[in-house]
Amino acid sequence: MPDRKAEHIQVVIKEDVNGHYRYWDDIELFHESLPEIDIDDISTEVELFGRKLAAPIVITGMTGGFSGATSINKNLAKAAATLGIGFGVGSERAAVINGVFPESYSVAKDYDVPLKLSNIGAPQLIEQKPGEKIIGVEEAIKAMELIGAHVLAVHLNFLQEVVQPEGERKAKGCLSKISTLAQQLPVVAKETGAGISIDTARRLKRAGVIGFDISGRGGTSFAAVEYYRAIKRGDKLRERLGRTLWDWGIPSPVSVIELAPLRVPVIASGGIRTGLDAARAISLGADAAGVAGAIISAATRGYDETLEELTRLVEELKAVMFLTGSRTIKDLRGVKKVIRGETRLWLE
Ligand SMILES: Cc1cc2nc3c(=O)[nH]c(=O)nc-3n(C[C@H](O)[C@H](O)[C@H](O)COP(=O)(O)O)c2cc1C
Numbered sequence: 001m002p003d004r005k006a007e008h009i010q011v012v013i014k015e016d017v018n019g020h021y022r023y024w025d026d027i028e029l030f031h032e033s034l035p036e037i038d039i040d041d042i043s044t045e046v047e048l049f050g051r052k053l054a055a056p057i058v059i060t061g062m063t064g065g066f067s068g069a070t071s072i073n074k075n076l077a078k079a080a081a082t083l084g085i086g087f088g089v090g091s092e093r094a095a096v097i098n099g100v101f102p103e104s105y106s107v108a109k110d111y112d113v114p115l116k117l118s119n120i121g122a123p124q125l126i127e128q129k130p131g132e133k134i135i136g137v138e139e140a141i142k143a144m145e146l147i148g149a150h151v152l153a154v155h156l157n158f159l160q161e162v163v164q165p166e167g168e169r170k171a172k173g174c175l176s177k178i179s180t181l182a183q184q185l186p187v188v189a190k191e192t193g194a195g196i197s198i199d200t201a202r203r204l205k206r207a208g209v210i211g212f213d214i215s216g217r218g219g220t221s222f223a224a225v226e227y228y229r230a231i232k233r234g235d236k237l238r239e240r241l242g243r244t245l246w247d248w249g250i251p252s253p254v255s256v257i258e259l260a261p262l263r264v265p266v267i268a269s270g271g272i273r274t275g276l277d278a279a280r281a282i283s284l285g286a287d288a289a290g291v292a293g294a295i296i297s298a299a300t301r302g303y304d305e306t307l308e309e310l311t312r313l314v315e316e317l318k319a320v321m322f323l324t325g326s327r328t329i330k331d332l333r334g335v336k337k338v339i340r341g342e343t344r345l346w347l348e
Contacts (some may be wrong), residue, residue: 024342032325054084057123061119065094118149125177182208195250211265216252219271275316
């Protein structure tokens with residue numbers, strides 16, 4: 001399993017695993033030719049899950065559980081602390097169930113990150129094979145304590161599970177297990193690239209989750225990642241599945257718009273590549289934008305590279321706030337926009 005996590009990173013860095021259509025480009029913000037604010041007056045501050053962030057950006061969960069993950073999570077956590085943004089580790093199953101490389105996660109504790117998200121997978125909440133260890137409340141608490149987390153992200157990654165050879169394809173009973181966790185812990189439901197619909201979000205909200213990371217279609221496609229892994233292994237069936245489902249899911253902007261009436265915190269991820277994309281997501285009602293694929297390469301190279309890339313993102317967001325006359329994140333939510341292309345068709 002740790003090898004799989006390392007392999008995922010290599011594939012994401014080396015191959016183009018993005019969805020074939022850029023849904024965020026369908027969101028056009030109106031230019032304000034007379035902003036009547038000074039750029040230095042702009043505040044990107046935001047509150048998310050009761051935590052104050054200097055900018056509405058969250059590095060969403062990617063890694064942990066193998067030796068090379070320690071430096072990646074260290075670079076990400078350090079940069080998140082410097083910029084005052086959120087940071088999540090990847091699935092902590094390796095550490096809480098198998099006791100593998102706990103330091104690759106706990107390294108996050110060394111940095112004063114304003115919002116830290118633990119990460120476990122919904123498939124691991126139920127028995128996939130008879131007698132297999134599952135993640136219950138005790139293990140989830142362990143996962144949170146390992147990194148000093150403020151919230152627990154439970155990822156819903158059934159697209160990936162159905163394509164990858166090691167896939168865990170039992171999903172019956174996940175909602176009730178999520179509900180058990182959510183009665184005792186601050187649980188955020190997180191997709192991993194296929195988006196969350198309003199109906200599913202309602203069921204999860206009733207189960208007690210406090211927010212969502214919609215991680216929609218258009219960014220990193222795990223079907224694509226598994227497609228490349230299948231080619232390497234000569235697994236024709238998985239290669240075919242990965243190619244067929246490459247662009248599966250609910251587009252990220254559509255998911256953000258769908259969830260707006262729920263009035264719960266929403267992190268918009270899936271295809272956020274620039275600060276302009278982040279601004280687009282917030283203009284649609286998201287509380288923050290989440291990035292993974294855009295930052296992983298820098299995170300494998302070093303802290304300076306990671307900080308530089310994230311700083312660019314924040315500066316782009318600020319520039320767009322200036323050009324839309326938005327002094328605060330709240331102002332940005334209300335800016336005039338046009339929704340076109342495939343995204344518009346989805347909404348119709
Ligand atoms: C290398 C890599 C590993 C990932 N591992 C996890 C994981 O362990 N848990 C999780 O919830 N999401 C995981 N994700 C999904 C991301 O958090 C995110 O939802 C998805 O990649 C879409 O965002 P993006 O287009 O910015 O990459 C991973 C993503 C990448 C690129």
